[in-house]
Amino acid sequence: DAGVIQSPRHEVTEMGQEVTLRCKPISGHDYLFWYRQTMMRGLELLIYFNNNVPIDDSGMPEDRFSAKMPNASFSTLKIQPSEPRDSAVYFCASSLAGGKNIQYFGAGTRLSVL
Amino acid sequence: GESVGLHLPTLSVQEGDNSIINCAYSNSASDYFIWYKQESGKGPQFIIDIRSNMDKRQGQRVTVLLNKTVKHLSLQIAATQPGDSAVYFCAESRLSSGSARQLTFGSGTQLTVLP
Numbered sequence: 376d377a378g379v380i381q382s383p384r385h386e387v388t389e390m391g392q393e394v395t396l397r398c399k400p401i402s403g404h405d406y407l408f409w410y411r412q413t414m415m416r417g418l419e420l421l422i423y424f425n426n427n428v429p430i431d432d433s434g435m436p437e438d439r440f441s442a443k444m445p446n447a448s449f450s451t452l453k454i455q456p457s458e459p460r461d462s463a464v465y466f467c468a469s470s471l472a473g474g475k476n477i478q479y480f481g482a483g484t485r486l487s488v489l
Numbered sequence: 490g491e492s493v494g495l496h497l498p499t500l501s502v503q504e505g506d507n508s509i510i511n512c513a514y515s516n517s518a519s520d521y522f523i524w525y526k527q528e529s530g531k532g533p534q535f536i537i538d539i540r541s542n543m544d545k546r547q548g549q550r551v552t553v554l555l556n557k558t559v560k561h562l563s564l565q566i567a568a569t570q571p572g573d574s575a576v577y578f579c580a581e582s583r584l585s586s587g588s589a590r591q592l593t594f595g596s597g598t599q600l601t602v603l604p
Contacts (some may be wrong), residue, residue: 379532406589417594417595417596417597418533418578418592418594420591420592420593423589423591425589430589431591466532466533468532470589470590472589475521475538475582475590476582476589476590477523477535477538478535478590478592479535480525480532480533480534481532482530482531482532483531483532
């Protein structure tokens with residue numbers, strides 16, 4: 376199993392630009408989570424999906440952030456317009472329903488907004 | 490509010506010694522806890538978990554202890570190796586809407602293994 380795959384690994388953009396982060400969950404997993412990690416705030420849950428449907432987006436910081444999951448094997452997190460304070464590492468994780476529901480993380484996308 | 494936090498931000502140990510990483514939690518309703526390891530440039534990696542109806546669980550070179558009386562969790566690593574150098578997070582897992590288990594992460598402890 377290839378695990379959770381995120382792209383790009385690094386993204387550098389200028390303030391005001393649109394940024395799209397991508398995630399492919401582990402095949403067969405029915406939950407997908409987006410997190411943001413910063414030194415100041417640690418790991419924060421932004422949003423999660425169940426069977427491609429957004430369940431809880433209460434962690435999405437602003438309307439500039441949006442996430443979609445058009446099918447079971449792909450999700451995007453979009454920031455528009457991006458701001459310097461959005462600079463962070465963004466992680467995607469997936470899990471299988473039932474039991475412990477352990478989340479498996481991708482390698483992350485390091486975003487720098489200049 | 491409820492939170493999960495770590496006692497020590499950094500820990501340095503000699504190679505071959507045992508490491509103990511501590512974690513405090515405040516939500517007495519938490520029923521499941523997980524330890525993750527995050528190496529530089531990588532995502533968190535699951536290490537070991539424990540349910541609240543247990544007080545100890547052992548894995549390969551790792552042991553997690555849970556003290557519900559004082560809401561304390563610890564991760565013990567036996568014979569620490571250079572490859573153990575990483576940030577370790579404890580996470581509180583709870584059921585949420587949609588039946589998923591959401592994770593609330595502590596701030597992390599940086600473990601450095603000295604040669």
